[in-house]
Amino acid sequence: MDYSCPLAFQVEREQAESSPRMMPETGNIRGSFASLFSWIETFHTLDDALKYEDLMEQDFLFDVLHQIDSRPLWTEPVSCAKDSASQVHNSSTLTVQLLTCYMDCLNQAVLLPMIDVSALVNYSADLQASQQEMRKILLLVLGLVIQSDRKDDFIAVMETLPGEVKEDIMESYKELSAQLVRLDTLDDSTALQRCCSDRLACFKRGSQALREKLYLESVLLSAQTASSTGPDLLKSLRPPEGLVDFHGYQLLLGSANQQAASLAAQLDDRAAEAAQLADRLRQKKEKTKRLKAQLKNLSCSDKATKLKDLQDENERLKESLGNTEELQAEVVSLRQKLAEFEFFKARVQELRSENGQLLDERQQAEQRLAAMRSQAEAAAERLADCQQRCEELAGQRDAAAEKSTATARRLAAENRQLREALDALGGADAAAAATAAAAAAASAAGDADGTAGPSLAAELATAARIRDLEAEVDRLRAAVASAAPESSTKSNEDGALLEAAERALEEAGRRAERLLAERTAAESMAADVKRKLSAVLEERAKAETAAAAELAAAREATANSERRAAESERRLQQLLAERAETAAEAAATAAAEAETEVVLQASQELAKHLARLSGNNRTLRLSCDKLKAELERLAGVELEVLKLRSDREADGRLLRRLETENRQLKRALDSNNSAAATAATAAAAAACLPLTSKPASATSKSASATLKSASATSKVASTTSKPVLVAARNGTRMPAG
Numbered sequence: 001m002d003y004s005c006p007l008a009f010q011v012e013r014e015q016a017e018s019s020p021r022m023m024p025e026t027g028n029i030r031g032s033f034a035s036l037f038s039w040i041e042t043f044h045t046l047d048d049a050l051k052y053e054d055l056m057e058q059d060f061l062f063d064v065l066h067q068i069d070s071r072p073l074w075t076e077p078v079s080c081a082k083d084s085a086s087q088v089h090n091s092s093t094l095t096v097q098l099l100t101c102y103m104d105c106l107n108q109a110v111l112l113p114m115i116d117v118s119a120l121v122n123y124s125a126d127l128q129a130s131q132q133e134m135r136k137i138l139l140l141v142l143g144l145v146i147q148s149d150r151k152d153d154f155i156a157v158m159e160t161l162p163g164e165v166k167e168d169i170m171e172s173y174k175e176l177s178a179q180l181v182r183l184d185t186l187d188d189s190t191a192l193q194r195c196c197s198d199r200l201a202c203f204k205r206g207s208q209a210l211r212e213k214l215y216l217e218s219v220l221l222s223a224q225t226a227s228s229t230g231p232d233l234l235k236s237l238r239p240p241e242g243l244v245d246f247h248g249y250q251l252l253l254g255s256a257n258q259q260a261a262s263l264a265a266q267l268d269d270r271a272a273e274a275a276q277l278a279d280r281l282r283q284k285k286e287k288t289k290r291l292k293a294q295l296k297n298l299s300c301s302d303k304a305t306k307l308k309d310l311q312d313e314n315e316r317l318k319e320s321l322g323n324t325e326e327l328q329a330e331v332v333s334l335r336q337k338l339a340e341f342e343f344f345k346a347r348v349q350e351l352r353s354e355n356g357q358l359l360d361e362r363q364q365a366e367q368r369l370a371a372m373r374s375q376a377e378a379a380a381e382r383l384a385d386c387q388q389r390c391e392e393l394a395g396q397r398d399a400a401a402e403k404s405t406a407t408a409r410r411l412a413a414e415n416r417q418l419r420e421a422l423d424a425l426g427g428a429d430a431a432a433a434a435t436a437a438a439a440a441a442a443s444a445a446g447d448a449d450g451t452a453g454p455s456l457a458a459e460l461a462t463a464a465r466i467r468d469l470e471a472e473v474d475r476l477r478a479a480v481a482s483a484a485p486e487s488s489t490k491s492n493e494d495g496a497l498l499e500a501a502e503r504a505l506e507e508a509g510r511r512a513e514r515l516l517a518e519r520t521a522a523e524s525m526a527a528d529v530k531r532k533l534s535a536v537l538e539e540r541a542k543a544e545t546a547a548a549a550e551l552a553a554a555r556e557a558t559a560n561s562e563r564r565a566a567e568s569e570r571r572l573q574q575l576l577a578e579r580a581e582t583a584a585e586a587a588a589t590a591a592a593e594a595e596t597e598v599v600l601q602a603s604q605e606l607a608k609h610l611a612r613l614s615g616n617n618r619t620l621r622l623s624c625d626k627l628k629a630e631l632e633r634l635a636g637v638e639l640e641v642l643k644l645r646s647d648r649e650a651d652g653r654l655l656r657r658l659e660t661e662n663r664q665l666k667r668a669l670d671s672n673n674s675a676a677a678t679a680a681t682a683a684a685a686a687a688c689l690p691l692t693s694k695p696a697s698a699t700s701k702s703a704s705a706t707l708k709s710a711s712a713t714s715k716v717a718s719t720t721s722k723p724v725l726v727a728a729r730n731g732t733r734m735p736a737g
Contacts, residue, residue, distance in 0.1 A: 033131045035161075035168030036138040042157050043067065055134060056123060057081050061094055061141070068144050069101055085214040087121040091137075092207030098140040099200055102180075106147055109196045111179045112136055113657065116664055117207050118671065139176045146173060206668070213675050220682035280651065284644045291641050295634060307627050313616075324606050331600065334592050341589035348582045351575050358568045365561040372554040379547035386540040393533050400522070400529075407518075414511075418469075418504065466512050469505055 037052070043064045044050040054060055059077045077093055078086040095115050102108045115133050123130035145154045158166060183189040 032168045032172050033135045033138070035165040036135060036142065036172060038161060038165050039158060039169055040064065040138055040141070042161075052123070052127075052131075052134075056087050056091075056121065056130075059090065061137070062090075064141060065094065065097060065144075068141070068148050068150075069105070083214075083218065084121050085211050085218065088117050088207060088211045088214060091115070091117050091120050092204065092211075094137060095140075096200065096204060098137070098144070099196075101144060102140070103193070103196060106144075107183050109181045109183055109192055110140070111181060112139070112176070113660060114199065114203055116667075117210060118667065139172055142169065142173055143176050143180070210668070213672060217675055217678060220679055223682055284648050284651075288641050288644050288648075291637055291644075295637060295641075306623070310623055310627070317616075320606075327606065334595065337592050338589060341585060341592075344582050344585055348579060351578060355572060355575050358571060362565055362568045365564055369558055369561045372550075372557050375550055376547075376554045379543070379550050382543050383540075383547055386536065386543055389536055390533075390540065393529065393536065396529065400525070404522075407515075411515075418508075466505070466508050469508060 037050075040055075040061075041050045044060070050060070057080065059079050059081075062077045077090045081087045081090050095117075099110055102110050113136070115136050116129075117133075119126065119129040120133040121130075145151065148154070158169060161169075181192065183193060
């Protein structure tokens with residue numbers, strides 16, 4: 001049928017234009033649908049804002065689909081769908097186009113609940129239900145956008161939206177991805193593909209039935225309007241192709257009622273199948289309880305007790321194995337300590353050899369120190385000899401000085417005697433006496449100095465005195481010669497005095513000669529003494545210098561020897577300390593060796609015990625293998641339980657889906673019943689209209705064809721409902737590619 005410009009839609013459009021409906025505002029949109037609506041609004045290129053009724057009454061979504069997939073549509077939409085039938089036509093066409101694109105282009109099966117077209121187009125009465133159905137369509141469009149070739153451009157547009165809107169869109173796409181299954185990843189995708197195709201065919205037939213129902217309701221409404229306004233309006237309206245009189249509309253309404261009855265039968269069949277699934281679910285629950293009871297009994301059996309004992313024995317073996325590993329680690333550490341002890345032992349031998357060398361060096365240093373000390377003692381003895389020789393020479397000098405002093409004293413005594421003898425000579429003798437006194441004083445001064453010089457001064461004074469005496473004698477002789485005529489008596493006395501003076505003078509000359517000889521001998525002796533003293537002093541200086549050098553060298557050698565001896569003693573103390581430590585370590589090593597022997601014996605015993613335990617372990621392993629087989633069997637039972645649980649959950653989901661479809665079918669049945677009642681009322685109202693037989697026969701033929709198509713539709717729906725249920729029960733959902 002052509003729904004582009006039907007007869008009855010003119011009246012409906014005129015009524016809609018004369019009394020506009022209360023359309024929902026965009027501000028009432030809430031939840032994730034609001035985010036999807038904000039996103040779909042980005043495809044709107046006109047100046048005016050996009051409204052929710054534009055999605056229903058315009059072909060905006062078809063333009064969006066054409067932007068995503070430029071292939072031509074299989075069924076052209078109605079560009080301006082103001083009536084419900086046109087909106088059903090556009091919605092069903094868009095849904096079929098989307099699902100076919102998923103199936104053919106993306107090779108994916110969509111497991112979302114099928115769209116309720118009746119609730120979708122009834123947005124004036126229930127906006128929230130209509131938005132829920134429209135959200136499914138927008139989800140399908142979003143999936144195509146994300147998987148299209150131009151997805152980068154579309155995602156770039158999405159990035160311009162607010163953050164909350166983008167988050168809602170991502171959550172919506174995750175929800176869609178969970179309902180997409182790739183057919184190429186399944187081992188047997190034919191059943192699921194056939195199920196989806198049957199499901200889409202049922203949706204097409206249901207949508208077509210809904211369109212026919214809405215169309216017949218609009219026709220009856222137009223007939224009632226025409227009967228009330230007059231027959232002139234019916235003449236002015238152009239009837240659609242295939243519909244000649246009102247009986248045809250009644251027959252079409254009857255076929256719609258029959259199709260509704262077939263849908264009710266399908267609903268009953270599905271309810272019966274749901275009851276069967278509930279029985280199967282109850283049986284599986286009972287089987288699960290029984291398996292759980294068996295599993296509980298098995299866990300409390302003797303095998304479980306034996307398994308526990310074996311586990312305890314295994315724990316004990318693990319502890320023994322851990323102790324063995326600890327003992328082996330201790331043995332390894334003791335071996336390391338033994339190697340360290342051998343190293344320290346070799347080190348002690350090396351230190352002992354070094355200590356022997358140091359002791360030899362110390363003995364050599366002590367010998368050199370003793371030789372230096374003997375040399376120092378010899379030098380000290382030579383120094384003492386030199387000092388003794390010097391003292392002897394000093395004694396000889398003192399003796400010579402004393403001898404000179406005695407001679408001076410003797411000469412002084414003789415001078416006193418001469419002075420006394422010459423006192424009679426007068427004042428001339430006073431000068432001689434003074435000279436003699438000066439000579440005596442000089443001799444006394446020389447004696448006071450204690451050197452060889454005073455004897456020489458005394459001798460010089462004696463010589464001077466002798467010369468004075470000779471001069472005095474000559475003067476006296478001259479005086480005697482000049483005074484001879486004056487007095488002979490006096491000359492006699494002077495002659496006696498002169499003779500006495502001459503005798504004294506001669507004696508003094510002899511004494512002077514004797515003194516000069518003694519002086520010469522004393523001077524030669526003094527020169528010899530001086531030479532000997534200078535030689536002795538030189539030898540003494542040389543000896544003192546050599547002794548000082550030897551003493552300094554001896555002191556330095558002694559200091560070096562003492563330092564080396566101190567260092568040797570310190571090293572010896574260190575070696576003794578190291579020796580003590582080595583001895584302690586040797587004792588510890590000996591104890592460790594003894595402990596190692598004990599540990600080795602214990603290890604041997606433990607090895608024997610481990611051999612016994614290995615035999616027991618093999619036995620336990622065999623038992624464990626048996627228990628593992630039993631546990632694997634129990635695991636299989638648990639897997640079966642889990643599988644039953646998953647089957648139960650799948651049955652529950654299927655049951656919920658069937659309940660949903662049951663409610664949808666009930667709503668469709670109620671709407672069909674109300675449509676049938678309305679059609680019956682319209683038929684009763686239009687019974688007075690004149691009818692011709694030939695159009696009636698044509699109408700009856702079309703009605704019989706409609707009934708045949710309705711029966712075929714019910715048969716196909718009944719045959720395709722079971723594969724749908726089986727595929728929904730056994731199908732595996734996988735994420736979208």
